[in-house]
Amino acid sequence: MMTTKTALASSLVALGMFVGCGNRAVDERIAALGEEDPNVPVGEFHRPGQPCVLCHGEYLRESPVMSVGGTIYAYPTQTAEQKPLPVKGVKVKLTDSFGEQYEVGTNCAGNFFIEADKWDPAFPLRAEIEYPVPGALESTKRVVMSTRISRDGSCAGCHVGNPNQGSPGWVTCAAAETNPPFPPQDPACPGAAK
Template sequence: MSFISSLKRAAARLVVLGLCAASSGCGDPLREETIARLGDEAPGIAPGPLHRAGQPCLLCHDGSTSTPFSVAGTIHLRSDGAQPAASTLVRLVDGLGNTHRVATNCAGNFFVRPGDFAPAWPLWIRIERGDWAQEMDSPVNGDGSCATCHAPSPSPGSAGPVYVIPFEGEPEEVSCP
């Protein structure tokens, strides 16, 4: 990206943030900037349960403008995050011992609405596929958006994507509308 393109993009963001701050319909400019950095929707995937796999869901799904989620994330097939892990169970246990299970969809996404399960933090998470299961080593302490800590690439600030290893003979290509 050229320097001029970068300046134009930054100026456009400032205009959007300025308009947002001047209106009553917008909230936190830092949040808005973080959402803008996520970029556009993937081509051919409409907003809905299959979109934005691997991104921090609760940035938008906090109830301010989109359907609220209490917990949401994506599970991939293999560590490279190239394929979704469909039909994987996610077991959530909150600080009071309340349990909720949810399955990933064909995009590898899962989400829980607050009316179905509003966890009392901290939260422990276990992933289950067939006879195989793996628990997170540490609890989640108040951010139900898995990609906050599990960004697409491992780094000092991220454990990398959540993934499972395919079963022997399991097709790696998942059909997902």
């Protein structure tokens, strides 16, 4: 004969199996990203400016599983409607709390990522970028992030849109448009503005 306590415990176990062990907050953040752009194949060029590790981290384990990922843009945009200019060939250098370093470059979408099985850093991380200076032959400029990356390997976990009270803004090479300007995105890059 089943007691009320046993029935309640059985019901809670069944409910737990039905609902699963998901994380509602993370699930909602993933849902808020919206659908894939049908013009961009899923891969290293998709979803620039979005939090890569949200899907490609330990929670969903989308392939490849990443420890760090992000997008580097040229400079903040002038308006919210203006699309930011991604920069290819930026060196992203990260140093973990034990002094281990990893360096990776950006692709034509401005995206970069580090697969977790290649580098599993100990947070917090120090981040710096080195980008090719427009118009200066073989000249680069280095920018060091003034704070540390505390635990989210997605740059877009904090860096979203133009700078505002809720975000330091996208990760950019320069604080404003440069003269000479950064080169336009290669039109053959998957997802490039047409």
